[in-house]
Amino acid sequence: MALIECKNLTLGYEGKPIVSGLDFKVSEGDYLYIIGENGSGKSTLMKALLGHKCVLGGEIIFDKSLSRKEIGYLPQQTVIQRDFPASVKEIVYSGCLNGCGLKPFYSAAQKKHAKEVMAKLGLTELENRCYRELSGGQQQRVLLARALCATKKLLILDEPVAGLDPVVTRNFYQLIEEINKDGITVIMVSHDMNAATEYASHFLHICHTPSFYGTKHDYLCCDVCRVFNAGGDEK
Amino acid sequence: MIQTLTYYLSFSFIQYALIAGLLISLCASLLGVTLVLKRYSMIGDGLSHVAFGAMSVAAVCSLAPMAVTLPVTILAAVILLGMSSNGKIKGDAAIAMISVGALAIGYLLMNVFTVSSNVSGDVCTTLFGSTSILTLTKNDIILCSVLAAVVILVFILFYHKIFAVTFDENFANATGTNTKLYNNLIAVVTAVVIVLAMNLVGALLVSALIIFPALTAMRIFKSFKSVILGAAVISVTCTLIGLLIAILYGTPVGSTIVIADIVVFGIFSVIGKIKNR
Ligand SMILES: Nc1ncnc2c1ncn2[C@@H]1O[C@H](COP(=O)(O)OP(=O)(O)O)[C@@H](O)[C@H]1O
Numbered sequence: 001m002a003l004i005e006c007k008n009l010t011l012g013y014e015g016k017p018i019v020s021g022l023d024f025k026v027s028e029g030d031y032l033y034i035i036g037e038n039g040s041g042k043s044t045l046m047k048a049l050l051g052h053k054c055v056l057g058g059e060i061i062f063d064k065s066l067s068r069k070e071i072g073y074l075p076q077q078t079v080i081q082r083d084f085p086a087s088v089k090e091i092v093y094s095g096c097l098n099g100c101g102l103k104p105f106y107s108a109a110q111k112k113h114a115k116e117v118m119a120k121l122g123l124t125e126l127e128n129r130c131y132r133e134l135s136g137g138q139q140q141r142v143l144l145a146r147a148l149c150a151t152k153k154l155l156i157l158d159e160p161v162a163g164l165d166p167v168v169t170r171n172f173y174q175l176i177e178e179i180n181k182d183g184i185t186v187i188m189v190s191h192d193m194n195a196a197t198e199y200a201s202h203f204l205h206i207c208h209t210p211s212f213y214g215t216k217h218d219y220l221c222c223d224v225c226r227v228f229n230a231g232g233d234e235k
Numbered sequence: 236m237i238q239t240l241t242y243y244l245s246f247s248f249i250q251y252a253l254i255a256g257l258l259i260s261l262c263a264s265l266l267g268v269t270l271v272l273k274r275y276s277m278i279g280d281g282l283s284h285v286a287f288g289a290m291s292v293a294a295v296c297s298l299a300p301m302a303v304t305l306p307v308t309i310l311a312a313v314i315l316l317g318m319s320s321n322g323k324i325k326g327d328a329a330i331a332m333i334s335v336g337a338l339a340i341g342y343l344l345m346n347v348f349t350v351s352s353n354v355s356g357d358v359c360t361t362l363f364g365s366t367s368i369l370t371l372t373k374n375d376i377i378l379c380s381v382l383a384a385v386v387i388l389v390f391i392l393f394y395h396k397i398f399a400v401t402f403d404e405n406f407a408n409a410t411g412t413n414t415k416l417y418n419n420l421i422a423v424v425t426a427v428v429i430v431l432a433m434n435l436v437g438a439l440l441v442s443a444l445i446i447f448p449a450l451t452a453m454r455i456f457k458s459f460k461s462v463i464l465g466a467a468v469i470s471v472t473c474t475l476i477g478l479l480i481a482i483l484y485g486t487p488v489g490s491t492i493v494i495a496d497i498v499v500f501g502i503f504s505v506i507g508k509i510k511n512r
Pocket residue numbers: 013018036037038039040041042043044045
């Protein structure tokens with residue numbers, strides 16, 4: 001059963017297309033890597049999946065069982081007011097909000113889950129620190145933890161490892177693998193080909209068109225992949 | 236001095252004024268944090284002018300002021316918020332236009348159609364509040380207190396949602412929180428707070444009551460919760476001091492409260508500077 005299906009999708013801004021002809025399906029439990037050069041429209045696709053108005057043609061079909069409240073999301077860039085007073089804990093907890101429904105406060109179980117996520121990402125000592133006083137990599141981890149708290153069925157990550165140190169990166173990949181093994185679908189934009197070949201079940205390579213979509217095995221043998229990884233030398 | 240104070244405080248209308256004043260300043264400060272952080276301070280200011288215009292219409296038609304100002308201001312709040320989040324129209328220019336327009340219309344109406352002999356006195360009272368909180372009737376005070384209590388309750392019940400929408404609207408929206416609904420809720424509550432606060436400090440000084448406690452708390456506190464609580468305490472304290480001074484020395488209520496806010500802001504700025512060195 002496909003969780004998300006994109007049919008002949010064209011994405012762009014203000015009527016100008018950026019990518020077209022996207023055809024792919026994401027099934028439950030998949031680990032989809034999205035690869036492509038800068039500016040090829042990867043972030044745009046993530047935004048489209050999350051309901052932004054950048055769909056110019058074609059359609060995105062969500063399975064009925066998947067609600068927006070079950071999706072965790074890490075944007076490529078998060079613009080936060082420079083003077084915003086917020087502690088790490090407050091931000092990570094805010095990820096749990098989509099599981100609250102009409103309840104005004106977080107449940108003990110939600111808080112416990114958030115604490116576990118923070119522990120796994122090494123945020124426990126930072127939990128009472130002010131977000132704006134953290135380093136870039138630490139901030140990225142906080143937003144990652146928030147995304148994980150929001151995840152019930154699907155996790156969408158846009159270049160999550162940019163700015164993380166090697167140790168945290170390794171922990172992060174392991175954490176995502178665990179989550180994926182628990183049945184959560186993962187869609188990740190990344191330039192880290194080593195990790196991609198290790199963990200992914202499917203690939204979507206976006207170029208202006210034609211794009212490639214298929215399983216890991218097929219992708220690694222195709223031309224798009226070879227040219228891309230050779231740095232574009234083999235034209 | 237204590238004696239004079241207890242003498243004044245034995246009057247029931249002064250007691251009511253104090254209660255209403257403290258409740259109003261409490262909800263103004265709670266909401267103020269969100270408005271400052273969402274960069275909506277200007278909207279608060281614009282809305283207070285709209286409320287002034289509506290108040291003049293009410294005065295001219297001799298209607299109950301709250302019955303006219305409340306719905307008009309709520310409507311204006313929803314429209315202004317919609318315009319600034321839509322992004323097509325330049326938000327601040329539109330706000331400036333609406334607020335100056337409302338001010339002009341309000342003054343014109345009051346000047347042309349008024350029945351009172353002291354127009355400039357009336358206008359001055361609406362704009363600067365002079366002693367209005369002390370002249371409110373018991374029913375007005377009860378209405379104010381109930382509305383203020385509702386605002387505080389709404390704020391507590393939606394606290395986490397308000398935080399999420401204020402901190403990162405894109406994320407909240409992407410993960411299934413109805414940000415539009417909560418933005419409109421914030422707009423409606425803002426309008427209510429502004430109309431209430433107008434009774435306390437007058438239309439022109441409403442923004443001060445909303446933004447000063449938030450900015451003051453942000454000098455020192457670094458989590459959302461501590462800023463909210465800090466702003467609430469600061470605001471209530473300043474209003475209490477301002478009201479007592481105004482009662483004792485007969486100074487205008489609104490300006491006295493705002494000056495107390497300014498002084499505390501100064502003190503906190505200095506403390507914040509020292510702490511961060
Ligand atoms: N809000 C926007 N309005 C107009 N054009 C945009 C906007 N965001 C991105 N673009 C353009 O869309 C193209 C794809 O961007 P993006 O999806 O962010 O690429 P990437 O694959 O690097 O994530 C870029 O050429 C960029 O200039």
